[in-house]
Amino acid sequence: MPPLLEVRGLKKYFPVRRTWWGGATSWLHAVDGVDLRIDAPGTTLGIAGESGCGKTTLGRVILRLLPATAGEIYFEGRDILKLNYQALRAVRRDMQIVFQDPYSALDPRITVRDIVAEPLRTHLHLGGRELDDQVAALLAEVGLDASHIYRFPHEFSGGQRQRVVIARALALHPKFLVLDEPTSALDVSVQAQILNLLKDLQARLGLSYLLISHDLSVVEHMADEVAVMYLGQIVERGPAAEILSHPWHPYAQALLSAVPVPDPGQRGREIVLEGNVPSAVDPPTGCRFYSRCPVRRPVCREKAPVLADGGGGHWVACHLAGHGT
C-alpha cells in the first residue's frame, strides 16, 4: 500500500520584484526542496520551525491552495499536482485544513449551519432535513450544541469558532487534515481543549494530521513524527520522542532549549542564537543556518549539507551531525 502522503522535492518560489512587463527578477524561496511522508493512517507529522520558515506555505502547497513551483505530492499514490480540476475536486474531499485564525476562517455573513453545510452541499448535494441532521451531528462531534446552528460566527468565542472550523473540515469525512497552527490564536486555557479534541477525533476517526506549529510543546503533545524546518528546508526529521529528546541539528537544539521548563534550576540553559535569519530571497549557497550556527565550521559555508539518515529513522542535514555541540 502506498503511503497516505508523500512529498518529494517540493519547491515553492514567490516572485518578489517584478519588471514592468511582469517577469520576476528575484524569487523568495519559501519552500525549497522538501521531502516528507506520512505512512500510516491515524498518525501525526509535526512541522516545527520559527515564523517565516515556510511551514504555512508548505501546508498550502500540499493542499494545492497555492501552485507548486516544482516537486511531487502523492496522496494515496496519486500525484495530486498532475490532477485536472474534476479529479482534484474529488481528492479535496479527503484533504482538509484547519486554520490558525478562527476569526477570518468563518464567513461573518452566513450562519454556522450554512458554514458547516457548505462541503455537504458542494459534494453530496444534500438539503433539507438530511442536511440539518448531518450539521447537527457534526456540531455534536466537536462539542457544540445543536442550538448554535442558526448563530453567526461573531456570536462565538475563539475556541468555539475553532470548533466550527473543525466541524466544517470534518464534514466530508476526510482522511487527512492540515492543522495550520490550530491553537496559536487561542487563549492558553482553550488551547488544550482544542488539542485534546483533535487527538480525540484522530483516535475515533483514524485521521492523519500534518501539524504545523512554532510551539514545540504543542508538537510534543500531538505528533508521532517531527520535521524541523529552517528557511524553507527540512533540517531534521524522525520519531517525535527521539527528535524532541536528542536533537542533533544545532538549530533543533536551540529551538528545543527555548521551550520553558517548570524548573528554576534549569534556567539559563537556553542556546541563544546570534545573528539574523538570512533572507529567503537569495538564500546562502552553503548551509542556510551558517550565519547563526554556534558550532559552524569552514566547510559549512562552502557546501550545503543534505538530509541523511543517521540511524533509527533519525534524519539530519548537518555536516557535524552526531558530533554534538
Add this chain to the structure above:
Amino acid sequence: MSVMDISSGQRRARLAALRYDLYLLRKNVLSMAGLVVVVLLVLAAAVAPVLAPYPADAGTQVHMSQQLLPPSWAHLFGTDEMGRDIFSRVLYGARISLGIGVFTIGLALLIGVPLGLVAGYAGGVVDEVIMRVTDVFLSFPPLLLATAVSAMLGPSLVNAMIAIAIAWWPWYTRLIRGQAVSLRERGFVEAARATGVSHLTIVFRHILPNAVAPVIVQASMDFGSVILEAASLSFLGLGAQPPEPEWGLMVSLGRNFFLTDWWYVTFPGLAILITVLGFNLLGDGLREILDPKTREV
C-alpha cells in the same frame, strides 16, 4: 430547544439589529433629513398624477393665454412660456429624476461590480487588464466623457443615461476590487477552495456579500450626482428633449427668462439642489451605519 424556537429567536435578533440601524440613522439629524427628502421625493413621484393640479401640463398641453404667470394659488410655482404649470411639471420631473438615478446607477453597478469582483478575485493579468481599462475611463472628467458619449449616441434621455453609466462604472469596479483583493486571502475563502467549491460560487456566496457594503454607500451618494449629471446633459441639450418635464431641461429653457421671470428656473433648480443634497446626506448616514468602526459607540 427545537429548531423552530431557534429560528424565531434568530428572527428576533435580526429585528433588534434592524431597529438599532434605524436608531443610528435617527440619531443623526442630517442623515434623517436626507431620508425625509428621499422619501418625500419617492412619494411625490408615486402620487404625481393625484397631487399635480394640471397633470396634462407635464405632457404636450399648452395654454397660450397663461404664459409666464408668477407664482399664485392657482400656479404655486408659476407658469412657463407655454403657460404650463411649473409645479405640476416639477412633480412629474421627480419621476424622471428617480428613474434616471435607478437606471443609471443600476447599469453602472451591473458593469462595474462583476468586473471588480473578477479583477480582485482572479488577480494577475486579468486584474491588470481590467484595472488599466478602468484607469483609461477614470482619466476623463466624468461629465466630459458622458457629454462625448451622449453626443455620439445622439441626444435623448436614454442615451444620456447610458453615457453617464459608461462614465460611472469604473468607480464601482475599483471599490469592489479592493474589497475582493483583501477577502481573497481570508480563511473562509481558502476553506471554500480547499473544499472544492467552484470559483463562481465563492465569488457570489462569500466575496460579494462581504464586499458590497461600501458600494451600497457609494451608490446611494451617487444617486444625487447622477441626477445632477443627467440634468447637466439635458441643460446642454444632450439629454431629455422638450416637452419632457426634466428638471435640467427646464432650467435650460428657463434661463432665457431668468431676468424677467425668476420662478421659471428657480423651482426646477431648487428641486435638483434638494434632491442631490438629500441623497448625499442619506449616503453619509448609511456609511456610518454600515461601517463597523463608527458603529461602536
